Amino acid sequence: MAVKKSELYSSLWASCDELRGGMDASQYKDYVLVLLFIKYVSDKYTGIPFAPITIPPGASFKDMIALKGKPSIGDDINKKIIEPIADANKLSGMPDFNDPNKLGRDKEMVDRLTKLIAIFENPALDFSKNRAEGDDILGDAYEYLMRNFATESGKSKGQFYTPAEVSRIMAKIIGIHEAKTTGDTIAYDPTCGSGSLLLKVADEAEAAISLYGQEKDSATAGLARMNMILHGNPTAEIKQGNTLANPLFMNDQGTLKTFDYVVANPPFSDKGWTSGVDPESDPHNRFHDFCTPPAKNGDYAFLLHIIRSLKSKGKGACILPHGVLFRGNAEAEIRKNLVQKGYIKGIIGLPANLFYGTGIPACIIVMDKEYAASRKGIFMIDAGKGFMKDGNKNRLRSMDIHKIVDVFNKVLEIEKYSRMVPFTEIEANEYNLNIPRYIDSHEEEDIQDLEAHLRGGIPVRDIENLNEYWQVYPDLKNVLFKANGRESYRDLNIPKEEIKTTIFNHREFKAYNKQMNEVFAQWQTETDQYVKALVKGLKPKQVIFDISENILKAYDNRALVSKYNMYQHLMDYWSETMQDDLHEIAVDGWQAGKEVKRKLRDTIRGKKEVTGIDGLEARLIPPMLIIQEYFAKEQQAIDDLQSKLEAQTAEMEEIREEHGDEEGLLVNALDDKGNITKGSLNKAIKELGKHIDENAEEFDRLHEYKKLMDQEAEIKAEIKKAYEELEQLVVEKYPVLNIDEIKTLVVDRKWMQELEKRITTELENISHRLNQRIRELAERYETPLPQLDDEIKELTEKVEQHLKQMGLEW
Numbered sequence: 001m002a003v004k005k006s007e008l009y010s011s012l013w014a015s016c017d018e019l020r021g022g023m024d025a026s027q028y029k030d031y032v033l034v035l036l037f038i039k040y041v042s043d044k045y046t047g048i049p050f051a052p053i054t055i056p057p058g059a060s061f062k063d064m065i066a067l068k069g070k071p072s073i074g075d076d077i078n079k080k081i082i083e084p085i086a087d088a089n090k091l092s093g094m095p096d097f098n099d100p101n102k103l104g105r106d107k108e109m110v111d112r113l114t115k116l117i118a119i120f121e122n123p124a125l126d127f128s129k130n131r132a133e134g135d136d137i138l139g140d141a142y143e144y145l146m147r148n149f150a151t152e153s154g155k156s157k158g159q160f161y162t163p164a165e166v167s168r169i170m171a172k173i174i175g176i177h178e179a180k181t182t183g184d185t186i187a188y189d190p191t192c193g194s195g196s197l198l199l200k201v202a203d204e205a206e207a208a209i210s211l212y213g214q215e216k217d218s219a220t221a222g223l224a225r226m227n228m229i230l231h232g233n234p235t236a237e238i239k240q241g242n243t244l245a246n247p248l249f250m251n252d253q254g255t256l257k258t259f260d261y262v263v264a265n266p267p268f269s270d271k272g273w274t275s276g277v278d279p280e281s282d283p284h285n286r287f288h289d290f291c292t293p294p295a296k297n298g299d300y301a302f303l304l305h306i307i308r309s310l311k312s313k314g315k316g317a318c319i320l321p322h323g324v325l326f327r328g329n330a331e332a333e334i335r336k337n338l339v340q341k342g343y344i345k346g347i348i349g350l351p352a353n354l355f356y357g358t359g360i361p362a363c364i365i366v367m368d369k370e371y372a373a374s375r376k377g378i379f380m381i382d383a384g385k386g387f388m389k390d391g392n393k394n395r396l397r398s399m400d401i402h403k404i405v406d407v408f409n410k411v412l413e414i415e416k417y418s419r420m421v422p423f424t425e426i427e428a429n430e431y432n433l434n435i436p437r438y439i440d441s442h443e444e445e446d447i448q449d450l451e452a453h454l455r456g457g458i459p460v461r462d463i464e465n466l467n468e469y470w471q472v473y474p475d476l477k478n479v480l481f482k483a484n485g486r487e488s489y490r491d492l493n494i495p496k497e498e499i500k501t502t503i504f505n506h507r508e509f510k511a512y513n514k515q516m517n518e519v520f521a522q523w524q525t526e527t528d529q530y531v532k533a534l535v536k537g538l539k540p541k542q543v544i545f546d547i548s549e550n551i552l553k554a555y556d557n558r559a560l561v562s563k564y565n566m567y568q569h570l571m572d573y574w575s576e577t578m579q580d581d582l583h584e585i586a587v588d589g590w591q592a593g594k595e596v597k598r599k600l601r602d603t604i605r606g607k608k609e610v611t612g613i614d615g616l617e618a619r620l621i622p623p624m625l626i627i628q629e630y631f632a633k634e635q636q637a638i639d640d641l642q643s644k645l646e647a648q649t650a651e652m653e654e655i656r657e658e659h660g661d662e663e664g665l666l667v668n669a670l671d672d673k674g675n676i677t678k679g680s681l682n683k684a685i686k687e688l689g690k691h692i693d694e695n696a697e698e699f700d701r702l703h704e705y706k707k708l709m710d711q712e713a714e715i716k717a718e719i720k721k722a723y724e725e726l727e728q729l730v731v732e733k734y735p736v737l738n739i740d741e742i743k744t745l746v747v748d749r750k751w752m753q754e755l756e757k758r759i760t761t762e763l764e765n766i767s768h769r770l771n772q773r774i775r776e777l778a779e780r781y782e783t784p785l786p787q788l789d790d791e792i793k794e795l796t797e798k799v800e801q802h803l804k805q806m807g808l809e810w
Contacts, residue, residue: 012125016145036120037226056085056088074110091225093218093219171263179205186209189201189213190306199233211237213238257309262314270297315367342375346408356393375423382441398567457781530547548570584619631730648711
């Protein structure tokens with residue numbers, strides 16, 4: 001039975017992290033990722049003639065396994081494995097596997113490296129077919145590890161990794177998907193880190209492209225080279241060096257090489273960028289036409305390097321802190337020149353705390369030289385509010401990514417989110433590009449109406465703010481509210497306790513719900529046909545792309561609902577369940593639904609099977625789903641026995657409470673811990689039987705309790721037997737399921753039922769929000785100030801009367 005991808009990656013991380021000890025994650029990642037690299041290239045290329053990666057004899061992962069437990073394991077890994085592979089493939093920056101300061105000394109090092117190698121011996125980590133059928137097992141594993149390493153590395157050491165969500169956005173908005181000529185398109189990242197951003201660009205291209213990257217840190221550059229190989233780009237050129245001081249990609253004329261696409265996530269506000277750089281006499285002419293960036297802030301130095309590295313029709317995207325949009329002096333002059341030349345196509349404001357090296361908010365500057373001369377404005381997006389919390393960081397959700405990409409690529413203007421800002425407006429603002437100047441994304445305050453507090457009534461302004469509902473429920477508004485004699489105010493037309501039932505029972509509400517149910521039903525029918533036609537070898541990522549795009553289309557322009565919310569429900573369930581299921585089907589087809597086994601648990605003696613229904617583990621169909629579908633009668637019989645047992649237990653508990661205290665009739669049956677056991681009860685009956693005439697009542701009560709205890713044991717035995725029989729029925733059912741039954745169980749009973757539940761909850765929330773808001777307004781203004789004054793006076797008079805009766809003066 002194949003290991004689920006999600007379980008594989010989480011267990012891989014847990015195992016690696018457990019071995020880390022006191023080593024910083026930013027260092028430990030180097031060892032883990034090198035092991036991952038060696039495992040991959042060994043699986044993929046060992047014994048393959050003319051392979052892009054050479055595995056010298058004796059330097060494969062299998063040869064590394066033979067080193068486990070040897071006192072010289074660290075030195076042997078360096079000399080017998082790492083060095084031969086590095087020399088044969090011109091790799092550098094490899095970590096030292098014989099460093100006692102990081103890996104421990106003597107036995108500690110031997111044990112740590114031995115366990116680390118053992119982690120990658122997992123049969124599920126077979127990369128010989130990596131990327132087969134478009135499903136990147138290795139890429140996902142790498143991404144999972146890198147995210148965790150970045151999270152654990154601390155604020156100052158996580159800059160080697162650009163969050164995958166941001167990388168995907170950048171790849172999708174620079175137009176790389178339009179590059180269709182194999183080999184002619186080149187992409188470049190001047191601060192490539194571990195290469196994740198550059199690889200996302202390559203993944204987005206429909207044809208193979210050439211990749212170039214430069215990274216200042218030697219160890220990180222080594223990771224980037226390995227990453228390129230791991231992700232099927234062995235010909236990518238990664239060079240190590242300071243891009244600003246010594247750019248290493250040059251053309252034959254000795255000038256900077258230019259590229260079709262450039263992406264970058266440079267270090268924010270680098271204070272030492274001028275080290276090795278003379279901006280006034282820059283041989284690459286990067287600053288002359290724009291102004292020299294401040295000596296203590298390198299943000300624009302990197303941006304201008306990108307501009308200079310773009311071809312005449314080149315396009316790029318760069319992540320920079322928000323300060324580049326509004327800071328003054330030299331940066332203001334650079335910004336003005338960039339705007340006037342038309343190089344900036346768009347700006348996307350991102351949420352704060354996304355990146356691992358800093359918590360400040362950042363933005364994506366999108367550049368396009370091709371249409372610079374005809375550009376009339378800059379398209380801006382304020383996406384700062386779309387995220388989820390993920391530990392101590394913020395994280396873009398699937399819906400946030402899709403919305404940003406849709407809006408940017410289609411140039412959609414959405415109130416409080418996006419707009420095309422003309423150059424005339426930017427010039428009027430002295431070329432300040434701070435997004436809040438052009439997009440007011442603040443939510444309107446919930447204003448308290450003083451007149452309504454004084455005289456009662458609900459302000460019409462607040463009612464009209466719910467206009468999106470009245471567009472769907474026009475008659476409902478008249479049912480809920482009525483005139484009160486004042487033009488700008490209305491009264492609630494029904495008791496506030498009836499607001500919810502009035503909404504839910506109204507014909508317009510029911511009609512809307514019916515319409516939304518039909519929308520889901522149509523999508524479900526289309527998806528059902530699509531996924532049931534899938535066969536072994538399917539591409540899981542293509543599947544989720546197809547069905548998720550369809551759900552976006554299904555809910556596009558539907559009143560009251562956000563298509564992106566619906567999309568997110570699907571993507572959440574995909575992440576939790578569907579991707580593992582589709583991977584199983586991709587490997588073995590729908591036949592995977594026939595497989596079930598017992599879970600194993602660790603014991604002192606080794607592995608042991610977990611008994612009972614909960615101990616069954618199936619690849620596609622949960623055991624409880626089999627029970628619901630085929631053995632509901634048997635399950636109901638068990639449930640009835642459980643109810644009977646609960647009633648029996650309650651009766652015994654009642655007797656214990658009544659007669660189990662120090663003077664009770666059951667006191668002699670209590671053991672040392674104050675419990676009544678079978679042994680303690682029999683012992684007490686035996687003792688009382690010797691003097692039954694003196695203890696007749698107590699003797700009878702003990703016998704009565706014993707009878708209940710025996711009945712309880714009988715019921716438990718029945719339940720155990722019933723569970724065993726049910727368990728056997730379930731185990732026997734899996735192998736005889738036919739393919740149509742498996743598809744029905746997986747698609748209809750498992751996937752679609754869960755998705756329908758989530759979509760239904762989303763729709764219910766719409767009406768709950770309306771109900772809550774109307775009730776809030778009703779309660780806010782239901783008691784006007786004069787009425788409160790009258791109530792206070794009345795209560796005050798009552799208090800004074802009581803005080804007088806008590807002989808007290810007020």
